[in-house]
Amino acid sequence: MVRPDRLAHLALPFFEDGHRALAGELDGWAARHLTGIDHHDTDRACRTLVRMLGDAGFLRHCVPAAYAQGAAHGRAGGASTALESRALVVCRETLARHDGLADFAFAMQGLGSGPVTLAGSAALQAEVLPRVARGEWIAAFALSEPEAGSDVAAIACTARDDGDAYVLDGEKTWISNGGIADFYCVFARTGEGDAVSAPRRGTRGLSAFLVHAGTPGFEIAERIEVIAPHPLARLRFTACRVPKSQLLGAPGEGFKLAMRTLDIFRASVAAAALGFARRALDEALAHAQGRRMFGQHLADFQLSQATLGDMAADIDAAALLTYRAAWLRDRSEADASGDVNGGRRTTREAAMAKLVATENAQRVIDRALQLHGGHGVRVGSVVESLYREIRALRIYEGASEVQRLIIGRDLLSA
Numbered sequence: 001m002v003r004p005d006r007l008a009h010l011a012l013p014f015f016e017d018g019h020r021a022l023a024g025e026l027d028g029w030a031a032r033h034l035t036g037i038d039h040h041d042t043d044r045a046c047r048t049l050v051r052m053l054g055d056a057g058f059l060r061h062c063v064p065a066a067y068a069q070g071a072a073h074g075r076a077g078g079a080s081t082a083l084e085s086r087a088l089v090v091c092r093e094t095l096a097r098h099d100g101l102a103d104f105a106f107a108m109q110g111l112g113s114g115p116v117t118l119a120g121s122a123a124l125q126a127e128v129l130p131r132v133a134r135g136e137w138i139a140a141f142a143l144s145e146p147e148a149g150s151d152v153a154a155i156a157c158t159a160r161d162d163g164d165a166y167v168l169d170g171e172k173t174w175i176s177n178g179g180i181a182d183f184y185c186v187f188a189r190t191g192e193g194d195a196v197s198a199p200r201r202g203t204r205g206l207s208a209f210l211v212h213a214g215t216p217g218f219e220i221a222e223r224i225e226v227i228a229p230h231p232l233a234r235l236r237f238t239a240c241r242v243p244k245s246q247l248l249g250a251p252g253e254g255f256k257l258a259m260r261t262l263d264i265f266r267a268s269v270a271a272a273a274l275g276f277a278r279r280a281l282d283e284a285l286a287h288a289q290g291r292r293m294f295g296q297h298l299a300d301f302q303l304s305q306a307t308l309g310d311m312a313a314d315i316d317a318a319a320l321l322t323y324r325a326a327w328l329r330d331r332s333e334a335d336a337s338g339d340v341n342g343g344r345r346t347t348r349e350a351a352m353a354k355l356v357a358t359e360n361a362q363r364v365i366d367r368a369l370q371l372h373g374g375h376g377v378r379v380g381s382v383v384e385s386l387y388r389e390i391r392a393l394r395i396y397e398g399a400s401e402v403q404r405l406i407i408g409r410d411l412l413s414a
């Protein structure tokens with residue numbers, strides 16, 4: 001059932017007409033094109049989705065406008081001069097409501113190329129970003145390691161300066177698109193902070209590199225399966241030479257670059273959670289109105305109405321925080337004087353959005369599943385897949401505990 005108020009939330013003043021048009025266009029496209037994708041072969045499905053999203057012009061929102069030429073296919077509107085948080089939020093919320101893997105395919109093009117957008121040389125940007133926007137090259141973001149997940153400063157993968165190249169040795173794990181990506185933005189220790197005392201040393205000596213798949217010394221050490229299947233791998237670097245031209249930003253600036261990238265994409269993780277939660281509410285409403293029991297419909301019971309009310313309130317609370325984070329970041333970027341938001345970064349708001357939207361979505365989906373009874377746990381049902389899809393969002397790009405700490409520390413330092 002298509003509800004007439006499906007996109008009513010975008011009437012809020014956080015958004016402009018261009019965002020509303022984008023959401024309507026993507027929602028219609030997703031309804032027409034995403035139902036027939038076979039998800040059994042996840043790698044293949046993901047490659048197909050990246051290509052489709054590129055062909056349809058939607059990946060232009062994952063790169064700055066200057067590099068989106070040729071990816072728009074004459075569509076109305078267009079990408080922004082910089083990465084625009086609200087466009088990312090609108091795209092992820094809309095795609096996640098239809099298909100988790102489509103959202104993943106979209107998101108990774110942005111996250112995986114984010115360090116190139118923010119800090120790559122003009123030559124690297126010109127080489128990589130148009131291909132990302134057209135869906136020709138698949139991107140990956142390689143920060144986490146077996147001993148460095150929440151504790152990013154513990155990164156042990158090294159990059160040794162050697163003439164015209166850096167030589168990478170070490171491992172990365174949990175890398176989305178690992179195994180199918182054409183390039184990886186890899187964070188490794190170059191040691192600039194060695195003279196600084198611990199614990200600050202850890203974040204000082206990191207640098208970022210673009211590594212092409214197929215570079216000698218780079219291999220996929222292991223493919224990892226998770227409860228909501230998508231391409232994921234552990235990577236290994238053994239004396240892997242990466243030309244200095246593929247350094248992203250200045251040596252020693254890798255930690256800041258990783259955090260700047262995550263600042264942009266955390267609000268978009270919140271938006272994906274919101275899309276999953278909205279789909280769960282859609283499913284719950286349809287089921288509760290159709291399921292007969294005790295001589296009436298499930299929706300006729302006050303207990304069901306209270307459950308649906310709680311779900312809607314959780315969704316709206318998450319939406320307001322998510323939209324605020326995206327709007328504030330876009331305003332901060334647009335305002336060269338830095339006056340917006342007291343001149344500070346929007347890290348706290350992005351952390352609040354991710355924390356609340358992912359935790360609320362988990363609750364909303366669980367309630368939707370409960371309303372479905374046995375059908376809720378039946379493999380292949382929509383709520384069953386949402387139940388698996390949402391879980392990792394409370395862990396990656398900073399677990400909920402990490403978001404709480406970011407918010408708390410920001411309050412104390414204000």
Ligand SMILES: Cc1cc2nc3c(=O)[nH]c(=O)nc-3n(C[C@H](O)[C@H](O)[C@H](O)COP(=O)(O)OP(=O)(O)OC[C@H]3O[C@@H](n4cnc5c(N)ncnc54)[C@H](O)[C@@H]3O)c2cc1C
Pocket residue numbers: 141142143144146148149150151173174175176177226232392395396397398399400401402405
């Ligand atoms: C599906 C999936 C996709 C991913 N994709 C990528 C990717 O593309 N690129 C990438 O670089 N990484 C990726 N990751 C890695 C992800 O960012 C890490 O899993 C995450 O940062 C947590 O690290 P960890 O798994 O090592 O858990 P740990 O760091 O060991 O943390 C375990 C748990 O401890 C708790 N915790 C954390 N910090 C604190 C604290 N200070 N106090 C109390 N408790 C705390 C949290 O509950 C956390 O879940 C992905 C992970 C998953 C699951």
